[in-house]
Amino acid sequence: MSEGSRDSVVQRTRERSSHVSTRVAGLTGATLETAPSVCHRCVWWQSRGNRATHKGRWMEDIEDEWGAWGAIYHDDDGRLLGSMQFGPARSFPRAWELPAGPPSDDAVLITCAYLVEQSTRWVMQSLFLAAIGDARDRGAKALETFAYRYSEGESQYERFQVHKTIFPADFLADLGFRTLRTSGFVELARLEFGGLVPVAEGRRDKVLRVVKDAFVPAPEPVPPGV
Numbered sequence: 547m548s549e550g551s552r553d554s555v556v557q558r559t560r561e562r563s564s565h566v567s568t569r570v571a572g573l574t575g576a577t578l579e580t581a582p583s584v585c586h587r588c589v590w591w592q593s594r595g596n597r598a599t600h601k602g603r604w605m606e607d608i609e610d611e612w613g614a615w616g617a618i619y620h621d622d623d624g625r626l627l628g629s630m631q632f633g634p635a636r637s638f639p640r641a642w643e644l645p646a647g648p649p650s651d652d653a654v655l656i657t658c659a660y661l662v663e664q665s666t667r668w669v670m671q672s673l674f675l676a677a678i679g680d681a682r683d684r685g686a687k688a689l690e691t692f693a694y695r696y697s698e699g700e701s702q703y704e705r706f707q708v709h710k711t712i713f714p715a716d717f718l719a720d721l722g723f724r725t726l727r728t729s730g731f732v733e734l735a736r737l738e739f740g741g742l743v744p745v746a747e748g749r750r751d752k753v754l755r756v757v758k759d760a761f762v763p764a765p766e767p768v769p770p771g772v
Contacts (some may be wrong), residue, residue, distance in 0.1 A: 570676050571616025572630060575605040581618050581629045582660045591623060591631065591657040591711075594639035608637050610686075617676045619669055630659040630673040632681070635690065645729035649690045653736065654681040656691035658711040670713075674721055682739055686760065690726070693718050693733040 616631040634650040693715040723735040
């Protein structure tokens with residue numbers, strides 16, 4: 547992506563997010579009912595082959611070992627904006643069956659994300675930043691996810707709404723992800739934490755502040771005496 551294109555993306559993000567105050571909560575068995583309904587019973591990532599997994603038992607196991615296994619994004623009015631699932635790569639057996647897999651043992655794996663509205667691409671960026679902050683707080687070495695190299699000119703709807711379990715490769719590259727391996731148009735992408743500048747505050751609420759600082763324009767200076 548060219549510098550001009552990146553500037554354009556950031557400007558659109560600012561215009562959208564400057565009017566919305568947002569809150570992120572951890573995705574757990576207790577908060578799952580507030581996530582998109584399609585996520586309530588889905589165990590695609592938790593299963594392997596034709597063998598289904600009991601979601602209740604899976605949630606108990608991962609929460610005992612890891613804690614929250616994703617994020618849910620609402621605005622201040624309680625309106626759902628989107629959600630994302632992530633956790634230790636070993637907790638998602640399906641990843642071992644996918645092209646370009648398997649993920650690395652030392653990584654936190656982002657498996658899927660659901661955006662409620664087509665116009666809220668900035669929510670996806672914010673969810674990724676929340677996942678980065680959460681994974682780093684837990685001492686993970688890297689974040690990984692599956693990417694797809696879309697053809698030039700593909701619609702935003704196709705890139706961010708149609709496929710919930712794979713993300714545009716150029717979008718991930720803009721966030722600092724690098725390709726580990728490829729299989730056709732599918733990639734396994736990795737974001738190493740070793741080279742990132744530490745976020746002193748950490749935690750989800752602080753990560754949200756970083757998101758807003760990055761995407762919301764600073765207030766215009768007020769002239770003296772006004």
